[in-house]
Amino acid sequence: MQKPRIVAGNWKMNLRLQAGIHLADEIVRGNRPEDVQCILAPPFIHLPLIARKLEQHGIGLAAQNCYEYSTGPYTGEISPDMLQSAGVAYVIVGHSERRLHFQESNALLYRKSLAVFEAGLIPIFCCGEPLEVRQQGKEKAFVEQQLEESLFPLSAEYLSQIIIAYEPVWAIGTGHVASPDQAQEMHVFIRDKIRSRIGDASAAVLPILYGGSVKPDNASGLFAMEDINGALVGGASLVAKDFLEIMASFPNS
Ligand code: 13P
Numbered sequence: 729m730q731k732p733r734i735v736a737g738n739w740k741m742n743l744r745l746q747a748g749i750h751l752a753d754e755i756v757r758g759n760r761p762e763d764v765q766c767i768l769a770p771p772f773i774h775l776p777l778i779a780r781k782l783e784q785h786g787i788g789l790a791a792q793n794c795y796e797y798s799t800g801p802y803t804g805e806i807s808p809d810m811l812q813s814a815g816v817a818y819v820i821v822g823h824s825e826r827r828l829h830f831q832e833s834n835a836l837l838y839r840k841s842l843a844v845f846e847a848g849l850i851p852i853f854c855c856g857e858p859l860e861v862r863q864q865g866k867e868k869a870f871v872e873q874q875l876e877e878s879l880f881p882l883s884a885e886y887l888s889q890i891i892i893a894y895e896p897v898w899a900i901g902t903g904h905v906a907s908p909d910q911a912q913e914m915h916v917f918i919r920d921k922i923r924s925r926i927g928d929a930s931a932a933v934l935p936i937l938y939g940g941s942v943k944p945d946n947a948s949g950l951f952a953m954e955d956i957n958g959a960l961v962g963g964a965s966l967v968a969k970d971f972l973e974i975m976a977s978f979p980n981s
Contacts, residue, residue: 732935733951734891734958735975736767736790736852737965738820739774748774752781754968760787764958764975767852768965769820772806779815790818790852793826796839798847808847819844820960821851822878824858824897834877841878845886852891852960853879854939855918859898867896868917875921888930891937892918893960899940901962908949908956911938915955944970947977 743751748770760766769790770778779789795805808819821844822837832840837853844851855874857867871894879887894914899906906914915936923931938950939960950956958978964970 730763730981731933732957733761733764733978734767734935734937735764735971736769736788736818736891736893736937736958736960737971738769738792738823738939738960738962739771739965740792740825740962741771742966743770743774745774745777749777749781751966751968752778755971756781756785756787758968758972760972760975761978763981764978766975767818769818769852775811775816776814782815788818789816790820791816792820792823794819794821794840794844796836796843798843808844808849812847812849816849818850818852818891820854820893822854822874824854824856824895824900828897834874837878838881841882841890842886845882845889850889850891852893852937854893854895854960856895856897856899856940862896862898867914871914871918872921875918879922880925884926884930887922888926888934891935892922893937893939894918895939895960901941903941905941905943905946905950906938908953911950912953912955915953919955942974944973944977947974948979951978 767788791811794808798807798809821840826832841851855871857870861870935957937958937960942959942961943964
């Protein structure tokens with residue numbers, strides 16, 4: 729089976745509505761390689777309008793977060809079921825900014841991942857270590873705990889459909905991209921861990937994306953690595969030209 733190639737743009741809390749629609753338009757009209765799945769993750773309020781723009785263009789739509797229940801008295805929250813009804817197919821779960829600023833725990837992120845699957849959507853599950861953990865050489869144990877506590881309780885059937893994004897916290901928004909070797913080493917580690925739960929064949933095609941200061945000038949080095957199946961892009965996804973260039977950075981297949 730062909731290995732997946734995915735480039736997802738996490739717009740974070742950026743762009744007023746009209747600017748978001750304009751950016752989505754530019755990406756729809758842009759030159760995108762056919763063998764690369766493009767996913768856009770705009771803010772919640774952009775989702776229904778952008779869903780309409782993306783129709784029939786083969787671009788996936790993701791939310792950046794969701795709540796763990798499907799309906800109820802949870803003022804201000806958005807459920808996976810509501811997202812599904814708005815044309816969303818993916819949800820970013822466990823971004824380090826949510827872990828840091830909103831105290832999202834591994835246990836909560838298990839419940840959110842399960843809720844996302846139960847609504848018929850696919851989680852883009854983020855993991856990755858902070859700088860001090862890498863400086864102590866404990867990054868693998870840290871990521872292993874994130875996977876064990878948030879993903880291992882999921883059924884093998886669900887787990888084999890997930891998208892994982894390895895995003896070392898020290899590389900996010902800093903310009904300090906992980907080297908291709910550093911990222912590859914962690915991706916192999918993640919794939920091995922998940923293999924023990926879903927078996928060889930599914931693990932071989934599990935999409936594991938790298939995130940953290942991915943730019944047009946460093947994407948091809950990352951995408952040349954065996955276990956890096958694409959990228960979750962922050963800042964560079966806000967500029968259509970850069971995002972399209974990243975999508976065009978995979979080796980010839
Ligand atoms: P940057 O690409 O801006 O470093 O952000 C990465 C990220 O957090 C994607 O989710």
